[in-house]
Amino acid sequence: GDSVTQMEGPVTLSEEAFLTINCTYTATGYPSLFWYVQYPGEGLQLLLKATKADDKGSNKGFEATYRKETTSFHLEKGSVQVSDSAVYFCALSATSGTYKYIFGTGTRLKVLA
Amino acid sequence: ETGVTQTPRHLVMGMTNKKSLKCEQHLGHNAMYWYKQSAKKPLELMFVYNFKEQTENNSVPSRFSPECPNSSHLFLHLHTLQPEDSALYLCASSQDGLRDPRFYNEQFFGPGTRLTVL
Numbered sequence: 001g002d003s004v005t006q007m008e009g010p011v012t013l014s015e016e017a018f019l020t021i022n023c024t025y026t027a028t029g030y031p032s033l034f035w036y037v038q039y040p041g042e043g044l045q046l047l048l049k050a051t052k053a054d055d056k057g058s059n060k061g062f063e064a065t066y067r068k069e070t071t072s073f074h075l076e077k078g079s080v081q082v083s084d085s086a087v088y089f090c091a092l093s094a095t096s097g098t099y100k101y102i103f104g105t106g107t108r109l110k111v112l113a
Numbered sequence: 114e115t116g117v118t119q120t121p122r123h124l125v126m127g128m129t130n131k132k133s134l135k136c137e138q139h140l141g142h143n144a145m146y147w148y149k150q151s152a153k154k155p156l157e158l159m160f161v162y163n164f165k166e167q168t169e170n171n172s173v174p175s176r177f178s179p180e181c182p183n184s185s186h187l188f189l190h191l192h193t194l195q196p197e198d199s200a201l202y203l204c205a206s207s208q209d210g211l212r213d214p215r216f217y218n219e220q221f222f223g224p225g226t227r228l229t230v231l
Binding site: 004034036041042043044045046049089100101102103104105106 | 115117119146153154155156158161169203205209219220221222223224225
């Protein structure tokens, strides 16, 4: 079945450092891919999405490119801020089985001033 | 503020209690979801409702009972829970198109109910 694998955290960075959070997926069809972010005490919020191969999603300085050849959707940001500290979830819209969305386990990011 | 509200935000209950979680969406969406979020585990989809009809039940134990009286409200009735059911329960909604993943829209999440079962 479809699945999502993302790097385990926590990831600790200094302010203005470069961020990469890896995400790879397995899908039998052509899913849409998402990054969601969860700030402390809140629910998940959509950060960015890509609906087809080679699409680049971007928002708030974050970017991710839908790479079909490597089945990846890595999240990047050139210069992180303390306010980016949160848990980041990679997800796909399932193409098989009974699930509509499949989420990864989440990666906690902590940015130090 | 995502347009999805959940009450209560925190709930502590004993194993013999009966309680309900409530979710309300103000976005005009046609689909609503219950998820369970436990530490170090992927987000688990529990139930899906489309146009008030339950379309998916992800092998959830019967001690969890969902109810969707209309497209704006979703409840999760809880009874005789176990300590391992302690988790953050998230509600979400979306405006779903065809049953083709390419037309799935984003899900909007509520802040969750932190449930502790003693």
